[in-house]
Amino acid sequence: MRFDVITLxxxxxxxxxxxxxxxxxxxxxxxxHLWNPRDHAEGNYRRVDDRPFGGGPGMVMMAEPLERCLAAVQAQRAAPAPVVLFSPIGTPLRHAVVQQWSQGEGAVLLCGRYEGIDQRFIDRYVDVQLSLGDFVLSGGEIPAMALLDAVARLQPGVLHDEGSHQFDSFNPALDGLLDCPHYTRPEVWSGTPVPPELMSGHHARIEAWRRAQRLQTTARHRPELIEQARAAGRLTPADEKLLQSGDGLL
Known part of the structure; x- marks a missing residue:
């Protein structure tokens, strides 16, 4: 799997x-592989941006240096790769999206800067647009790192425990719910003990406690995930009973 990152x-x-x-x-x-579009810009100043037509603040990344940079990237790949732009209009980067990328051959990650990228380049070359959420960053580098990190931890042999990511929040193995709270030594910290279920040594009891905590945490903080799990038929009658009780919050 290969990712080429175009970044200033x-x-x-x-x-x-x-x-x-x-x-x-x-x-x-x-x-x-990291690629700087300045290395493909012309002139003594290696200019990669210019003022926007129509006026307004800031600068816009120019299409020509990006085009030359992208051509150099694709020429070094065994086969053309999809070009991903991180943008506020993009598809939210969720677990299911990460799983798709983790099973592919990689991509070209385009990190915008300034006021953005000349739309003509986007229209011609960008295949996918992704977003971290409803906020704006100074550039696409942090979203690119987020995608790389999320994809990397799903690769075999990366985490110490091969099954660790199966218990991540949003994972289908947890029915798309949030993960449960975790505790470690000491058994009592600042007057607060570890929940007795986790100290019981009874695996079924521990798993029942964790399931209840996942349901409660998700209902409290991300109730839309409960609705998605319900619509997909992932909740058991016992889950529904808990959610309808005072403990379940729904």
């Missing part, structure tokens, strides 16, 4: 790719 700030990715558990992915199943 490739140096931002150095620490990200070299630290944390996901660094195993970037030294193994995932290749990450």
């Amino acid at each position: 700030f490739p140096e931002l990715f150095g620490p990200f790719l070299a630290n944390g558990v996901t660094r195993r992915a970037y030294a193994g199943p995932i290749e990450v």
Whole structure:
């Protein structure tokens, strides 16, 4: 799997790719190549942006340096890859989207800056637009890192426990619910003990407690996920009984 990142700030990715558990992915199943469009710009100043037609604040990334950069990227790949732009109008980056990318061959990740990218380049070359949410960042580098990180941790051998990601929030293995709370030593901290169910050693009791906590946490913080699980037939009669009780919040 190969990701090519087009960015004006490739140096931002150095620490990200070299630290944390996901660094195993970037030294193994995932290749990450960084490309600076300034290296494909013309003139003494290697200009990559200009003022917007029609006036207004800020600058717009020019189509020509990006086109030359993208051509160089695609020429080095075994086959043309989809071009992903991180944009406020994009599809929200959710777990199901990450799973799709984690099973593919990679992509070209385009990180915009300034007021944006010349729309003509977007119309001609961009295949997919993704968004982290309803807010604006200074550029696409942080969303690109978010996608890379989310994809990397789903690769075999990256996490210490192969089944760890199966218990992540939003995972189908948890019926799309949020994860439950977690506790570790000491058994009593600042006067608060670990829930007795987790100390019981009774696996069925522990799993029942965790299921109840996932339902309660999801109902409290992301009730729309409960509705999605219900519509998909993922909730059991016992789940529904809990949700209709005072403990379940719904």
